[in-house]
Amino acid sequence: MRKRNFASIVEEICERDGRYVDEAYYFVREALHSSEKGGKRKGKRRVAAASAASGKELLEALRMHALREFGPMSKLVLSEWGIRNCSDLGDVILSLASYGVLGQTSAGTRKDFKNGYSFTSAFVKPFCPAGIVRSARKRKAAQTEAKAGKAGRAKKKAPAA
Numbered sequence: 001m002r003k004r005n006f007a008s009i010v011e012e013i014c015e016r017d018g019r020y021v022d023e024a025y026y027f028v029r030e031a032l033h034s035s036e037k038g039g040k041r042k043g044k045r046r047v048a049a050a051s052a053a054s055g056k057e058l059l060e061a062l063r064m065h066a067l068r069e070f071g072p073m074s075k076l077v078l079s080e081w082g083i084r085n086c087s088d089l090g091d092v093i094l095s096l097a098s099y100g101v102l103g104q105t106s107a108g109t110r111k112d113f114k115n116g117y118s119f120t121s122a123f124v125k126p127f128c129p130a131g132i133v134r135s136a137r138k139r140k141a142a143q144t145e146a147k148a149g150k151a152g153r154a155k156k157k158a159p160a161a
Contacts (some may be wrong), residue, residue, distance in 0.1 A: 004099075006026075006029065006101060010025045010026065010103060011094075011100045011155060012099075013025060013095050013096075013099070017095065018091055019091070020081055020082040020083060020088070020091070021080075021081045021082060021090075023081050024078075024082060024083055024092050025080040025092060025095070027065075027066075027069075027081070028062065028089070028092045028093055028096060029096065029101065029102070030065070030066035031061055031064075031066070032058065032062075032093075032102060033059060033060045033102075034065060035061035035064070035065065037045060042061050047150075054111075054112065055090065055112030055113045056116065057147065058087060058089075058113075059086055059113060059116045059117065060092075061114075061149050062089055063122050063123075066078060066123065067093070067123070067126065071127070072124075074122075074123040074161040075119050075120070075122075075123035075124055078119070078123075084117070084119065085119060086113050086115075086116025086117060086119075087110060087113055087116075088116065089113060089115050089116070090110050090112065090113025090114070090116075091110065091113075092111075093113070094110065
């Protein structure tokens with residue numbers, strides 16, 4: 001049996017599942033390879049290789065690689081590739097793992113990647129001055145409160161019939 005090259009595997013994945021562009025798969029492979037090879041130290045332990053890492057460790061390796069490669073443009077670049085959250089990163093990882101490209105990952109399901117980090121917190125906030133980025137929940141609450149206030153004022157101003 002002939003071993004397939006990475007490019008043909010990615011092409012096949014993209015034909016079957018068009019959610020992500022091919023650059024996303026190359027990025028994941030490069031990120032996991034560099035974390036496995038270079039091994040930034042966390043305490044006395046190296047960052048786990050793709051074959052032995054948990055979902056959270058894989059997501060952290062991808063986050064760090066994106067910040068090194070793209071800096072403040074990380075969220076935009078990933079979004080252009082179709083990756084908008086940690087579940088998307090997990091889908092890319094699991095697709096590659098299903099073809100045996102990454103070896104056997106211990107994070108074997110989408111659930112392992114679902115509750116990762118917020119892309120705004122991970123890729124935007126590190127580059128903003130303190131206090132500029134508010135959480136989406138606070139911003140949405142403020143917008144809802146403002147709309148409720150306008151609606152209440154509009155009802156009071158309406159003439160009684």
